[in-house]
Amino acid sequence: MQDMKHLIRNVQDFPKKGIGFKDITTLLKRGSSFKDAIDRMASLYNPDDVDVIVGIEARGFIFASALAYKWGKPLVPIRKPGKLPAETVKEEYALEYGCDTIEIHKDAITQSQRVLIVDDLLATGGTMAAAARLIEKLGGRVAGLIFLIELSFLKGVEKLSDYRVDSLIKFDSE
Ligand code: AMP
Numbered sequence: 001m002q003d004m005k006h007l008i009r010n011v012q013d014f015p016k017k018g019i020g021f022k023d024i025t026t027l028l029k030r031g032s033s034f035k036d037a038i039d040r041m042a043s044l045y046n047p048d049d050v051d052v053i054v055g056i057e058a059r060g061f062i063f064a065s066a067l068a069y070k071w072g073k074p075l076v077p078i079r080k081p082g083k084l085p086a087e088t089v090k091e092e093y094a095l096e097y098g099c100d101t102i103e104i105h106k107d108a109i110t111q112s113q114r115v116l117i118v119d120d121l122l123a124t125g126g127t128m129a130a131a132a133r134l135i136e137k138l139g140g141r142v143a144g145l146i147f148l149i150e151l152s153f154l155k156g157v158e159k160l161s162d163y164r165v166d167s168l169i170k171f172d173s174e
Helices: 031-043 059-071 126-137 156-160
Strands: 009-012 020-023 052-056 075-078 088-094 099-105 114-122 141-151 165-171
Touching: 031 059, 031 141, 031 165, 052 059, 052 126, 059 075, 059 114, 059 141, 075 099, 088 126, 099 126, 114 126, 114 156, 126 141, 126 156, 141 156
Parallel strands: 052 075, 052 114, 114 141, 141 165
Antiparallel strands: 009 020, 088 099
């Protein structure tokens, strides 16, 4: 299996000084690599063990929707505040400075549904931990968490220790 790490572009000091932004557009624009990434995500699970795919705004949508299409499964978005039109439930999570909120439609998940949550990148794990809490608030069961990229030096998996976590590309240092 070919390493995909070289397909991710590091953009230093974006969006602010000190951040090494992992740019996935360099992978996406190679059709065969995007397809390969989705196929690898799909191979991690038996689709019969998953009822719903959840994607986190915005880059999580890219991978979650392709996976949902591949498996023919329902797709549910988790979004930033004020974007979803119907009744929502919300979760707050801490950022380096301040906090942020994500939300999901209240009727998006039904009791005991097995949910796979997908995002592009695991950094501190705050966003994904909040997403998992949202699913559980609605009575869903988190079947697992999939990331394209994991910044393993930030130890985000420690915040997600209750769940199965998979990532296709790992960066051990900045
Ligand atoms: P966290 O909650 O710290 O795990 O941050 C994860 C979210 O922030 C993901 O949705 C990523 O898209 C984004 N993110 C955090 N750090 C980076 C980075 N170095 N490069 C690209 N995206 C990032």
